[in-house]
Amino acid sequence: xxxxxxxxxxxxxxxxxxxxxxxxxxxxxxxxxxxxxxxxxxxxxxxxxxxxxxxxxxxxxxxxxxxxxxxxxxxxxxxxxxxxxxxxxxxxxxxxxxxxxxxxxxxxxxxxxxxxxxxxxxxxxxxxxxxxxx
Amino acid sequence: xxxxxxxxxxxxxxxxxxxxxxxxxxxxxxxxxxxxxxxxxxxxxxxxxxxxxxxxxxxxxxxxxxxxxxxxxxxxxxxxxxxxxxxxxxxxxxxxxxxxxxxxxxxxxxxxxxxxxxxxxxxxxxxxxxxxxxxxxxxxxxxxxxxxxxxxxxxxxxxxxxxxxxxxxxxxxxxxxxxxxxxxxxxxxxxxxxxxxxxxxxxxxxxxxxxx
Numbered sequence: 001x002x003x004x005x006x007x008x009x010x011x012x013x014x015x016x017x018x019x020x021x022x023x024x025x026x027x028x029x030x031x032x033x034x035x036x037x038x039x040x041x042x043x044x045x046x047x048x049x050x051x052x053x054x055x056x057x058x059x060x061x062x063x064x065x066x067x068x069x070x071x072x073x074x075x076x077x078x079x080x081x082x083x084x085x086x087x088x089x090x091x092x093x094x095x096x097x098x099x100x101x102x103x104x105x106x107x108x109x110x111x112x113x114x115x116x117x118x119x120x121x122x123x124x125x126x127x128x129x130x131x132x133x134x
Numbered sequence: 135x136x137x138x139x140x141x142x143x144x145x146x147x148x149x150x151x152x153x154x155x156x157x158x159x160x161x162x163x164x165x166x167x168x169x170x171x172x173x174x175x176x177x178x179x180x181x182x183x184x185x186x187x188x189x190x191x192x193x194x195x196x197x198x199x200x201x202x203x204x205x206x207x208x209x210x211x212x213x214x215x216x217x218x219x220x221x222x223x224x225x226x227x228x229x230x231x232x233x234x235x236x237x238x239x240x241x242x243x244x245x246x247x248x249x250x251x252x253x254x255x256x257x258x259x260x261x262x263x264x265x266x267x268x269x270x271x272x273x274x275x276x277x278x279x280x281x282x283x284x285x286x287x288x289x290x291x292x293x294x295x296x297x298x299x300x301x302x303x304x305x306x307x308x309x310x311x312x313x314x315x316x317x318x319x320x321x322x323x324x325x326x327x328x329x330x331x332x333x334x335x336x337x338x339x340x341x342x343x344x345x346x
Contacts, residue, residue: 013325015301022307022318049329052336053301056282059171062181066163069185070156073192078150 003032007039016047140232141200148195155195159188162233165303166240172298173244175287183247187240200231237305237313241295278339285335293328296321 007029014020021029033039135143135157146154166187170180191198286294292314299310300321311321 009322009326012329013300013322014307015329020300020304046329049333049336052278052282052339053297053332055276055278056286056302057279059168059180060177062163062167062184063177064181064185066160067156069163069188070152070159073159073185073189074152074155076189076192078148078193078196 003028004036004039007032008042011042011046015050015053016043017050144191144195144198144232147192148198155192158191158232162236163188166236169237169298169303170240170244172286172302173241173291173295174247179247180244183240183243187236187243190239191236198235234309234312237299237309238315241299241313242315244295245291281336281339282332285332288335289328289331293324293331296324297328300325 006025010021010025010029014022018026018030033043135146135154138146138154138157140158140161143151143154143158147158163184166184167180170183170187171177174180174183286297289297295314296310299305299313300307305313307318307321311318314321314324316324
């Protein structure tokens with residue numbers, strides 16, 4: 001993008017006052033402004049809109065005093081933190097529960113596999129007719 | 135404590151220090167109210183939103199860390215900073231980090247206000263009678279002033295928010311983009327469209343001014 005096009009974009013976004021221009025581009029834009037009649041004309045156009053915007057009504061001051069507002073707010077608990085702590089505690093409990101279940105499952109499974117291994121011979125020797133009622 | 139940065143005060147607030155939080159409110163209340171009023175267009179909604187924004191600050195204070203202490207927070211600001219050679223303004227200062235966070239919360243509340251549930255359970259402010267219908271100062275009124283306000287009211291909310299942040303609150307582009315959670319390019323696009331629409335709406339006034 002040529003410097004003049006970028007300058008036009010700068011004015012289009014931020015207006016004519018250099019203090020509103022991005023600091024990184026300010027020096028270059030001012031240099032262009034000092035050397036280009038076209039840039040100066042663009043700046044005047046932007047300044048005309050700025051002067052209208054400067055006549056926008058000013059917002060009224062807040063009707064509540066800062067101290068009163070702060071007192072009301074700080075009367076509320078810092079709930080988010082407590083909820084966060086509760087959530088963390090719940091996650092810990094869940095993790096411990098899962099770990100315990102996994103451990104029990106592993107122990108029980110290992111024990112049963114050992115039992116099956118020990119009794120596999122006797123199981124194999126049982127005839128179906130021995131257990132079938134018909 | 136008066137000399138402490140916003141970040142330091144916020145850390146204190148996170149430990150339950152009410153005086154530190156009160157100082158933060160005192161520092162930012164007027165600007166936050168003005169910004170919200172510019173975006174939503176009326177004083178009552180703006181005040182309600184500001185109260186909710188500060189309440190969220192108080193509630194989240196224990197978890198709050200400055201942007202440079204947390205990898206994910208302030209991501210938008212950091213992304214934008216990477217696109218900007220000069221980082222001496224915007225999110226660099228310690229004050230700007232809390233400010234960016236506060237104004238991001240505030241802008242989001244303004245933009246989401248139609249979807250927002252009922253207001254927070256804080257007692258209603260003791261209201262001083264509002265002489266202006268929308269809370270803007272009567273003293274600044276005039277035909278031009280009314281026209282400008284009407285033209286701004288016609289802008290889409292995000293364009294109005296961008297203009298309020300960058301033009302009326304003189305916020306740097308990095309901080310403003312972070313408040314809106316958009317890139318700097320997107321911020322500039324909003325600003326360009328907003329100013330173009332205003333120029334079209336107020337063209338006759340602009341010409342009168344130039345002729346005069």
